[in-house]
Amino acid sequence: MMIMQYIYPFTAIVGQEKMKKALILNAINPKIGGVLIRGEKGTAKSTAVRALADLLPEIEIVEGCPFNCDPNGNLCDICKEKKKRGELKTTKKKMKVVNLPIGATEDRVIGTLDIEKAIKEGIKALEPGILAEANRNILYIDEVNLLDDHIIDVLLDAAAMGWNIIEREGVKIKHPSRFILVGTMNPEEGELRPQILDRFGLMVDVEGLNDVKDRVEVIKRVEEFNENPEAFYKKFEEEQNKLRERIIKARELLNKVEISDDLLEFISKVCIELGIQTNRADITVVRTAKALAAYNGRTYVTIDDVKEAMELALPHRMRRKPFEPPQLNKEKLEQMINEFKQQNNKDNEEKEEHKDDDVKKNMMK
Template sequence: ERGESKRIKRKVKVVELPVGATEDRVVGTLDLEHALKKGEKRIEPGILAAAHRGILYVDEVNLLEDHVVDVLLDSAAMGVNTIEREGVSFSHPSRFTLVGTMNPEEGELRPQLLDRFGLCVIVEGIQETEERVKIMERRLAFEENPEGFCSRWKKASEELSQRIKNAMEILPQVEIDRSLLFEIANYCLEVGVDGHRADIIMLKTSKTLAAWDGRKKVELEDIVKAAELALPHRVRRRPLEEIKGDVGSLVKQEWLSWKAS
């Protein structure tokens, strides 16, 4: 008889990588204290081990030291982190979702790391008076009564969580016509991105957007949205804001043309 292994569910971890983190803190190191006391070599896992199967968040990612960036690139590419200290080599799985924030005015990202980010969102300040007032009111409401505030928004949070779960269940069933694959390739060629990672990211993103809307078939509208998220940061010749405008104009023209046909 064949047995069945039990599935254990756990919350997705969010691990923060500080800008000033050393390579030993990120990769892991040899536990010298244990070695001196016990005469045994033992590895002390780092941030990459803690982030396995979770989210690795980096604030001011453009300010990371080059050697730390190299470590992230290696782990992101291989899905494995290797610790080598004092003649001891140890490897462990290190698959994580990398999330970073940055201010472009404080410096650019290395192209190799920039391309590792699947999607890019440009956050702009709120310019509408009413929306700014809402932000102040909700912040005050949370500070005065955190439990009451969370209770007030609990239902909306649960609905959002359920929608995510539904999308995850639908995603494996989502299909895309071959004609839309040509649309993806055309977008990537039009803006002049390098390599093929952008094409693949757009494909996966468009399928995810369809699943998010509860559909099992990708539409051109999904390709349009995916292009605005996946392409701007991959064109390195101009600032992100300018590129985003160009991509937006391109996909808008394609969208209007498709709606008219």
Template sequence: MAFTFPFSALVGQDEMKLAILIAAIDPSVGGVLVFGDRGTGKSTAVRALAALLPKMNAVVGCAYQCDPVSPCADCRARLAGGSALKSHKVAVPVVDLPLGATEDRVVGALDLEKALAHGVKAFEPGLLARANRGFLYIDEVNLLEDHLVDLLIDVAASGENVVEREGLSVRHPARFVLVGSGNPEEGELRPQLLDRFGLSVEVRTPGDVVTRVEVVRRRDRFERDPEAFVAQWQKEEEKLRRRIVKARERVTSVEAGDAALERAATLCMAVGTDGLRGELTLIRAARALAAFEGDAAVGDVHLRRVATPALRHRLRRDPLDEAGSTVRVERVLAEQFGA
């Protein structure tokens, strides 16, 4: 049996962990972009959270793991044909999109085996189908080929994957939390894809001995006896899982009043964000955080905590200000909220 490192056992990287939690509570916040040093737990955090999340109901035999409450077109066709839809519990998927993946592997293509053996045109689902209702993880996302970037932008905007090729015409759900990681020294992300990420976080190698020692100690214990290590953190994992479930249930009822909306708009204007997606993401992320904390309404404390990851990648370039985007956002936060 394969064991996953517990999310609760991750040391440090609080901004990254919070961003991933928020995206899991409310996927409409958008994906999470994690830029920073290698070996800082980026992929470990994503897999740990997916393993922590409660299993989801899915239709048995559905290639897209659709929700029985909202069946996909294929499952509706099965219903119309008189077949009953059975459901079962499945783990939340985490799908890796390799840099060298072909477009056919990502979007899906003609099933050659069925075509040659039976003369039937059938669709073979790709990575986007497997990632539906889960996480699509792209390491070194800033090195992704342009044609795949264009494809991801379309799917992320629509929540559907449309395949028109080789006589096939297929449309299937492809809603997932997009998580990208990379090293900014190896190149920038295209602005169109950057804008599709709801939150952007920066991770750094721990600079103090105590934290570094604790990271190594926990990882070493996990690798030597993963079953015992996972059991040791089971109570913390269950506690966090219950908080996530409750947050999902209450997130739509969290109030974001005029005062919170005005504060969000003022912040975005002060830092100089492009478009209005900054305000929308800021409010959605703050609402998810409030739900996680058990609060009934969005307040300054929630806006302040999510403002930096929600806005740092949306700033216009200012040739007269050499400060980085993080510094610029934090400067405005200090002015608006006080030090």
């Protein structure tokens, strides 16, 4: 008999709204580029990530594929061959969290091929790496600031290209490599290089809860969950289903979401004004703002979406002195948002006046 393992529900996490939102937005569009969560131990970081994987709908995969290929998306070399032979079968699988151990080697990350075995036994010689397991799942790197720089580069390159190549002596296997990247770090143990910071889509700072009521609620919920996980899960089931549906709808809506040229210009202006060099900033703000619009059931981006997206996508891309924590110039941002809103109101009023004039003219005709 299979024993059902219950995961602490995402919707039962008390507070930590920014972290939850950043994770949800990446679930809506993984191309946002992941989340770096900075903060103290024991603040629900790993609980939230495990809960997200459990909350998200199952993924459709090619049966038996070590890379979880999407039958309707990009295929690995093995699945391509299967498709040609008409042997592609599909199945469904729950998403999972793949942990990257701190001491992981390049071979362990990328995967390996035993050439001698490959010649004798074909594909059995393949040893898929962490990138294979992570494809279409969540890749979780605890204490990313302690990870070897070279391993981070390998990972982030694969994530940016969306492909990983396992290669030995001229024999190659290429497979899709898309995942929601979540890194955590305790800033007291050292900062990340700016180049690496820039490769994380979003960043959030999590702090321990400072409200007594919230902390008591955490104790009660965690104890209740431990005593009877099934009953606790049932209690949150409706809320979990609602959130899952909302994410599914947002994914469907995402391609239809539009952003005005005025807002695009505004985003670039803010980035320049804040001294942010990397174009990844502007691109990530747009993707995040679109995901926010879709999450709110809209097909257009508003200035408030842009503001919220900037608070998640810009702080770690601000220029700063060594050892200073990443921070957003909130006052400057607030001022520019207000100016944009005022200008927009003025433009709208003028448009309304023109409309009135046109109506009057038409009536006099």
